[in-house]
Amino acid sequence: AQKITQTQPGMFVQEKEAVTLDCTYDTSDQSYGLFWYKQPSSGEMIFLIYQGSYDEQNATEGRYSLNFQKARKSANLVISASQLGDSAMYFCSGVTGGGNKLTFGTGTQLKVEL
Amino acid sequence: KAGVTQTPRYLIKTRGQQVTLSCSPISGHRSVSWYQQTPGQGLQFLFEYFSETQRNKGNFPGRFSGRQFSNSRSEMNVSTLELGDSALYLCASSRGRDRGRGDTQYFGPGTRLTVL
Numbered sequence A: 001a002q003k004i005t006q007t008q009p010g011m012f013v014q015e016k017e018a019v020t021l022d023c024t025y026d027t028s029d030q031s032y033g034l035f036w037y038k039q040p041s042s043g044e045m046i047f048l049i050y051q052g053s054y055d056e057q058n059a060t061e062g063r064y065s066l067n068f069q070k071a072r073k074s075a076n077l078v079i080s081a082s083q084l085g086d087s088a089m090y091f092c093s094g095v096t097g098g099g100n101k102l103t104f105g106t107g108t109q110l111k112v113e114l
Numbered sequence B: 001k002a003g004v005t006q007t008p009r010y011l012i013k014t015r016g017q018q019v020t021l022s023c024s025p026i027s028g029h030r031s032v033s034w035y036q037q038t039p040g041q042g043l044q045f046l047f048e049y050f051s052e053t054q055r056n057k058g059n060f061p062g063r064f065s066g067r068q069f070s071n072s073r074s075e076m077n078v079s080t081l082e083l084g085d086s087a088l089y090l091c092a093s094s095r096g097r098d099r100g101r102g103d104t105q106y107f108g109p110g111t112r113l114t115v116l
Helices: none
Strands: A004-005 A008-016 A019-021 A023-027 A032-039 A047-051 A066-070 A074-077 A088-096 A108-113 B006-007 B010-014 B017-022 B031-038 B044-051 B053-057 B064-068 B074-078 B087-094 B111-115
Touching: A004 A088, A008 A019, A019 A108, A023 A032, A023 A074, A032 A066, A032 A074, A047 A066, A047 A074, A074 A088, A074 B064, B006 B031, B006 B087, B017 B087, B017 B111, B031 B074, B044 B064, B074 B087
Parallel strands: A008 A108, B010 B111
Antiparallel strands: A004 A023, A019 A074, A032 A047, A032 A088, A066 A074, A088 A108, B006 B017, B017 B074, B031 B044, B031 B087, B044 B053, B064 B074, B087 B111
């Protein structure tokens, strides 16, 4: 079983600035994966970035990077150079070796301002 | 490559009725998972199908069921609808080969079900 915790219900950031969304996870499994998804008001979940528990380097995908600190069990999402279109709900999620069952955090509502 | 499609996008039903939702995965994907999203409970896993077999199941009552066809398309059925079943139902597909860790799930736009 895995538990995902996101402690920031809402965040504000100025356009073009960087923002970090926090995520901690709790699992006793050695093999697991962590994902971040973006959900705009339209409802569709958009995959952003993936980090495997055995990956030695932090994952990066364009303006998204994942600050993976295994000892602290944290997997924070960093968005560089925020854009107005980044305003959305962001979910951290995880899966352990037992299948494709994603466990989600409660999400962080990000608002990018001019 | 076409993404995950879900039909219908919106649905209104009354208590006691049943409903069937459909999901077509990305071409080549063999795993389909279903999730329920509500304001109170957040995102919860319903079940996963791979090669027409249910491979994983969440903690939902037996009124929630699903199936997968040979072309990987999946349907989800909810019988005897209750008010609490009002939710956004999301379907996600993945290759299914690398169970767990690296098998990224791609989501469809969802079906918004309202039970009156």
